[in-house]
Amino acid sequence: MYPIDLKSDTVTRPSKAMREAMFNAEVGDDVYGEDPTVNLLQEKAAAIMGMEASIFLPSGTMGNLAAILAHCGRGEGAIIGVNSHIYINEGGGLAALGGVVPLTVDDSSGLVPPSEIDDNCRPVNVHFAPARLLCLENTHNRCGGLAASPAEMKVSADGARKHGLAVHIDGARIFNAAAAWKCDVKEYASLADSIQFCLSKGLGAPIGSMLCGSKAYIGRALHWRKKLGGGLRQAGIMAAAGVYALDNNTARLSEDHENAALITKGLSDGGLEVEKISVPTNMVYFHAPAAAAGDLHVRCAEKGLLFNAAAGGRIRLVTHIDVSREQALRAVEIILEEVSGK
Template identity: 45%
Template sequence: MKIVDFRSDTITKPTEEMRKAMYEAEVGDDVYGEDPTINKLEELAAEKIGKEAALFVPSGTMGNQLALLTHTERGQEIILEENSHIFMFEVGGLAFLSGLQSKIVKGEDGILNSKVIKEAIRSKNIHFPQTGLICLENTHNMAGGVVTPLNRMEEIFKLAQQHRIPVHLDGARIFNASTYLDCDVKDIAKYCDSVMFCLSKGLCAPVGSILAGDKKFIEKAKKFRKLLGGGMRQAGILAAAGIIALEKMTHRLVKDHENLRKLAFGLDDIKGINIDKDKIQTNILMVNLKDTGYNSDSFVYEMKKEGVLATKIDEHTIRFVTHYHIDEKDIEYTLNVIKRILN
């Protein structure tokens, strides 16, 4: 059976060039700082993102949690958007690992503004926790891949600097954001003190993410990485794929965005399917099924029987994510499958 997998861009597999580079990678012990391929990846990543230093980590969740551990002190409070990945999908790590309290604020399609954040910053009161960190997410997963504009990020960053509060960016898909904004990724990352981005989401690396910031921050984060079991020894085998991801895979993300638009506008023509056209920005699409007579479980099940995989978000919403392994023929096949189901 033909399989078209829209569940996530994490399902991308390494290219042949990556596999060859992994086989040939020069390695050493990264805990001793002696893996030349890891060192090359980290230097490349820091330069790409416009930060002093970078750290290779096994996952985006670890990268985010390292940022929280490094920026904050136990008992502080961090400001997060209510549907952010750090709050929703990281197993309560901010409380369990860092001893932090969450101050949840509502964004506009996941996008925060300086006014909301200013109101959330704690005043000096003996009864209050201290605001220790502001966390942003760009693109925003649960908002359907929506991108925070640069002027909004700049406003928040300036506010944070006035209050001497660091800003961490969960930029898991930051290259999708820069593609949509048609800007250098540095133009986004300059409005935060630290940033995490994924090599395995849409860029085809099999494993890994990058945490970047200034040298002092990364040195501290490296020790916490060891604490969490992230010292991976001869990990240059993995870093070799990450280097190709950064050098060759970021520029093709525009194709994923084009394919998502074809899927979205094709679905919009199908009676009963509802989408928000204003959110068709990057490679994530939220589809509302309420008017089809199906709930998410039954619709996902019917699609799966014909080889199309998607993710349930809630009772009437499913998510599609385009990526390297989805082409125009897959989009056409998927639209035909959905039409057959609804007919």
């Protein structure tokens, strides 16, 4: 029996049916464009997003990086939130590998206010790195897994268009956002020039991300994927998991949101401080009392519940396909027992 693992939705293990799809996948050399399963996945992802083309990449980090490098040249600026995954958690790849200047803005609302975009679009002048791109993140990981609506994102996207910027969405969990708003992911994709989404998070695949956009743009991103070492050979084994995930695992995401809501309610009823998110998805952030926070993750792990150590007293729990309703309720019991010292 595996522990109840709420560290992240990246921890899922492929189901038997998904493994069978992988086992049976037809493959070829994808660097030659000859892997039929990768080609099928790429066509499917593009169609789902309502975009012309897509490419399969090994990770969301590489997807975002290839996306940014295909939009911006060296010394050009990408407007990104200070709380965004791209800025905080992707090793500064855009600057390190592409010479792209991060123009940071306040995204503590989960969105980028147009005024922040205006401030970073400076007049053409030798002093300034010209802004070329706005990056948005939805759902927003650090902002509690908040799901922004297409209408809310449009305000930021329009703010960027006004200045002639391209728009990229880090939609690692865009299907969670669409589930929360009961809308089609196309409504988000239609706002952007490029969107990256992960197969290896809520959708339950073991590996991989998709980057979608126009044919010309994806051609440039493909070049970057190769330069970044992401050109894979018989990748159909992994792409088959992605095809399976898109066919079977998007409609069930609301179950993860319901389980997260149960955890939120259970912890709040038990007297813990749980962050209130206007439109929550599969994440719960709570603050353990200072006396308990330090080693709470260690003590809960001994009882079969995993989550990461508190960062600044803030603890994140993430529900996913391998967490049942019963396990969500059990997680609440374990945390409350440990916080109260039982």
